[in-house]
Amino acid sequence: MPDATETQQSSPLTGQPSETSPAGQPEREFTVPERSQTQMILRRFFQHKLAVASLFVLLGVVLLAFVGGALWKYSYVDITADESVPPSWEHPFGTDAVGHDSFAQVLRGTQLSLGVAVLVALFSTVVGTVWGSIAGYYRGWLDTVMMRIADLVLTLPLLAVAAVLGHNVGGSWWLIAVVIAGLYWAYVARVARGVVLSLREKEFIEASKALGASDMRIILRHLVPNSLGAVIVNATILVAIAILIETALSFLGFGVRPPDTSLGLLVSNAQTAVSTRPWLFYFPGLFIIIIALTINFIGDGLRDAFDPKQTKVRE
Amino acid sequence: MLAYALRRVLISVPILIASTFVVFVITALSKSPISELRAKNPPPPERTIELERQRLNLDQPLLERYWNWLLGLFRGDFGPSVQSRMDIGAEVVDRFLVTFRLIGLAMLVALILAIIVGVISAVRQYSGVDYTSTFLGFLFLSLPSFWFAILLKQAGISFNNAVGSQVLFTIGDSSVYVTGGTWAEFTDILGHMVLPTISLALLSFAAWSRFQRASMLEVLNSDYVRLARAKGLRRGTVMRKHALRTALIPLTTVTALDLGAIISGAVVTEKVFQWQGAGTFLLDAISNSDVYAVQAWLLVSATFIILFNLAADLLYGVLDPRIRYA
Numbered sequence: 001m002p003d004a005t006e007t008q009q010s011s012p013l014t015g016q017p018s019e020t021s022p023a024g025q026p027e028r029e030f031t032v033p034e035r036s037q038t039q040m041i042l043r044r045f046f047q048h049k050l051a052v053a054s055l056f057v058l059l060g061v062v063l064l065a066f067v068g069g070a071l072w073k074y075s076y077v078d079i080t081a082d083e084s085v086p087p088s089w090e091h092p093f094g095t096d097a098v099g100h101d102s103f104a105q106v107l108r109g110t111q112l113s114l115g116v117a118v119l120v121a122l123f124s125t126v127v128g129t130v131w132g133s134i135a136g137y138y139r140g141w142l143d144t145v146m147m148r149i150a151d152l153v154l155t156l157p158l159l160a161v162a163a164v165l166g167h168n169v170g171g172s173w174w175l176i177a178v179v180i181a182g183l184y185w186a187y188v189a190r191v192a193r194g195v196v197l198s199l200r201e202k203e204f205i206e207a208s209k210a211l212g213a214s215d216m217r218i219i220l221r222h223l224v225p226n227s228l229g230a231v232i233v234n235a236t237i238l239v240a241i242a243i244l245i246e247t248a249l250s251f252l253g254f255g256v257r258p259p260d261t262s263l264g265l266l267v268s269n270a271q272t273a274v275s276t277r278p279w280l281f282y283f284p285g286l287f288i289i290i291i292a293l294t295i296n297f298i299g300d301g302l303r304d305a306f307d308p309k310q311t312k313v314r315e
Numbered sequence: 316m317l318a319y320a321l322r323r324v325l326i327s328v329p330i331l332i333a334s335t336f337v338v339f340v341i342t343a344l345s346k347s348p349i350s351e352l353r354a355k356n357p358p359p360p361e362r363t364i365e366l367e368r369q370r371l372n373l374d375q376p377l378l379e380r381y382w383n384w385l386l387g388l389f390r391g392d393f394g395p396s397v398q399s400r401m402d403i404g405a406e407v408v409d410r411f412l413v414t415f416r417l418i419g420l421a422m423l424v425a426l427i428l429a430i431i432v433g434v435i436s437a438v439r440q441y442s443g444v445d446y447t448s449t450f451l452g453f454l455f456l457s458l459p460s461f462w463f464a465i466l467l468k469q470a471g472i473s474f475n476n477a478v479g480s481q482v483l484f485t486i487g488d489s490s491v492y493v494t495g496g497t498w499a500e501f502t503d504i505l506g507h508m509v510l511p512t513i514s515l516a517l518l519s520f521a522a523w524s525r526f527q528r529a530s531m532l533e534v535l536n537s538d539y540v541r542l543a544r545a546k547g548l549r550r551g552t553v554m555r556k557h558a559l560r561t562a563l564i565p566l567t568t569v570t571a572l573d574l575g576a577i578i579s580g581a582v583v584t585e586k587v588f589q590w591q592g593a594g595t596f597l598l599d600a601i602s603n604s605d606v607y608a609v610q611a612w613l614l615v616s617a618t619f620i621i622l623f624n625l626a627a628d629l630l631y632g633v634l635d636p637r638i639r640y641a
Contacts, residue, residue: 148330155334155617159579160597164338164609167601168345244459248583251461252598267462271587274469285462292457300453 044305051301054294069107076108094279109263120242123181128188136196153186166254229306240295394607414592421515433527455521464514464587571627
């Protein structure tokens with residue numbers, strides 16, 4: 001965790017570039033250039049080779065899905081004259097029994113699955129963090145009420161309630177994202193509350209209170225920057241979790257529905273064709289694994305970058 | 316401790332009731348089963364529809380319906396099902412007994428493997444074993460469970476073809492007709508359980524082995540373990556008696572917290588392997604807009620989750636002498 005003075009120096013709001021030493025402090029004797037918090041985090045992240053490699057692979061998949069999907073000669077709804085052909089140059093991922101180009105369908109599925117996952121991560125991170133921080137900072141009856149509500153959401157088995165809701169709201173992809181986020185934010189709120197609870201007892205918070213800082217200032221300038229690391233790492237891993245939830249939901253038939261498609265739906269449609277038309281089954285599954293795996297690696301790299309203490313072994 | 320347990324159970328009751336209410340409202344707002352009846356061709360007479368509406372309590376306002384359901388529970392009545400011949404109470408118990416078989420074995424397998432792998436990769440940190448298990452852990456965490464289950468099913472079919480007899484069953488939770496007494500029945504059920512258990516255990520194994528590794532590493536780097544070594548105790552003794560015992564404690568909490576995810580995982584596993592368990596019961600109930608059946612499923616699984624968490628917390632107190640429940 002960065003301490004308060006570092007955070008203040010690196011913050012653009014202080015109006016002082018972080019390279020110069022703040023007024024009132026003795027001239028530095030070292031010639032090593034000072035690095036801001038962000039620079040240090042980025043440096044540490046880029047030293048994590050697996051995470052950087054994963055980042056490039058993930059960017060490749062995203063580009064392929066969104067740019068490639070728009071440029072590819074077939075659309076996911078097109079019905080071609082070729083039925084059940086194995087992968088070839090004409091159809092890189094083969095076609096299904098009706099003649100849909102599987103490559104176009106996988107790209108479309110990736111678009112939707114990624115869209116849902118990012119939206120889930122965004123919604124539940126924002127709602128959960130605000131919820132947990134307010135509860136943790138103010139404590140008292142507000143904390144009790146807010147966390148009981150979160151507990152209530154946590155007792156609901158996620159996939160089951162998401163299936164009920166998904167059955168109700170229909171197959172639009174952003175509604176599915178809202179449904180999953182509506183159940184997942186409580187996990188984030190718990191994590192955020194824990195971070196804030198430990199932070200609010202720290203000396204620098206006490207110091208700024210003694211200096212007469214308002215609640216708003218303490219939350220925005222001290223609590224938020226200091227818990228940002230944990231929140232970002234959590235949100236990243238949440239994208240991977242959300243992809244798996246969405247695909248499972250679509251697989252069960254309560255997520256994205258035909259004529260639109262998602263990676264889970266493609267696997268579901270292909271489950272009886274594993275031995276006869278294996279390409280229909282393997283490619284969507286492979287895409288889910290690649291996306292989830294790279295995001296998990298990136299999350300791991302970010303965790304190390306934000307909190308180097310965690311992996312360092314005491315000698 | 317008894318007082319603590321009682322208080323915890325009492326706190327859980329309102330949470331349980333509130334969560335059943337939330338789900339009741341959500342399910343009751345979905346497509347009415349009456350509209351399906353109306354859509355039938357030829358349309359049933361108005362009188363039939365009206366009787367069905369009354370049978371399913373759809374003529375009552377929402378709050379009244381919920382209240383009556385809650386009162387009915389005390390009489391052991393789980394409410395009427397859309398499928399008129401089904402007794403929800405008896406059915407849900409049967410289905411959950413099947414599912415608990417799967418969940419119990421999968422959790423046991425996952426726990427044992429996770430402890431072994433987690434401890435080994437912590438003790439041999441940064442060795443080949445550690446890197447391999449870390450990578451596999453990440454891979455399993457990123458596997459879509461339904462995809463992997465289908466793959467396992469396919470592998471089971473190939474295996475059976477290669478052996479030339481049905482060793483691993485890929486469909487259903489048990490054979491309809493088994494001859495040869497109790498032993499044959501037992502092996503038949505076991506044969507049906509192998510593949511679903513592997514597929515369900517894998518995800519928990521991945522998460523728990525990562526957790527066990529972290530918890531063991533923390534203990535190994537602590538001062539008291541270094542002191543034990545400095546005193547001249549043998550490495551093996553320190554590992555077993557001092558480190559491992561402490562490192563196992565946090566896993567109890569994680570195991571209990573993950574139960575909800577495992578129950579959700581069982582829904583997917585049962586769907587793939589076509590088990591007649593609680594998971595497929597839930598999926599059918601949702602598709603049929605069978606409000607009372609969804610409620611029964613939720614009630615049983617939520618109660619189970621709450622009790623399991625309570626047991627874990629009490630066990631935590633037994634394992635960790637620093638914790639005292641007042």
